Amino acid sequence: MSEDLDQRAAPLPEAQWHALLEAARGARERAYAPYSHFHVGAALLDEAGRIHAGCNVENAAYPEGVCAEAGALSALVLAGGRRIVAAVVVGAGTEPVTPCGGCRQKLREFGAPSLPVRIADAQGWRGEHTLAALLPSSFGPQNLSTSPLPASQKDSGDAS
Numbered sequence: 001m002s003e004d005l006d007q008r009a010a011p012l013p014e015a016q017w018h019a020l021l022e023a024a025r026g027a028r029e030r031a032y033a034p035y036s037h038f039h040v041g042a043a044l045l046d047e048a049g050r051i052h053a054g055c056n057v058e059n060a061a062y063p064e065g066v067c068a069e070a071g072a073l074s075a076l077v078l079a080g081g082r083r084i085v086a087a088v089v090v091g092a093g094t095e096p097v098t099p100c101g102g103c104r105q106k107l108r109e110f111g112a113p114s115l116p117v118r119i120a121d122a123q124g125w126r127g128e129h130t131l132a133a134l135l136p137s138s139f140g141p142q143n144l145s146t147s148p149l150p151a152s153q154k155d156s157g158d159a160s
């Protein structure tokens with residue numbers, strides 16, 4: 001196993017998970033969801049150890065609404081991040097909120113199949129999934145000859 005894969009396999013310290021949870025909860029409080037009333041917050045840890053948060057932003061033209069994960073991803077890219085190391089999504093109700101299909105693909109652009117995605121609600125953690133479990137047999141940057149990823153960061157589409 002390469003050093004790169006070893007690093008990704010190392011579990012994230014709980015203190016960092018907690019910081020991500022707090023960032024996602026804070027973002028969720030800023031959600032603009034007057035139509036669904038379903039407030040979501042997300043936080044992403046990048047390769048430099050920085051946390052980027054986002055909330056869902058709905059629109060009177062319903063399909064133009066943006067998910068919390070997409071907002072956090074934009075913040076990560078704007079800050080110069082290129083890798084997602086860990087992700088947290090915080091929803092509202094009693095059912096855990098996992099990222100929608102579109103967001104799973106968006107996360108795949110900057111996250112390895114081994115990316116851990118934790119789900120939480122007001123009570124606390126509700127589960128952890130790899131991106132590979134959420135998006136099996138995924139299509140990612142490594143599938144294109146124009147992939148922006150260096151060889152060391154490419155890994156097979158479905159490995160977790």
Ligand SMILES: O=c1ccn([C@H]2C[C@H](O)[C@@H](CO)O2)c(=O)[nH]1
Binds near residue numbers: 036057
């Ligand atoms: O993982 C999810 C699931 C849903 N939503 C948003 C989209 C919409 O604004 C509202 C209801 O689907 O929740 C997110 O932001 N992230």
Ligand SMILES: [Zn+2]
Binds near residue numbers: 070102
């Ligand atoms: Zn989404």
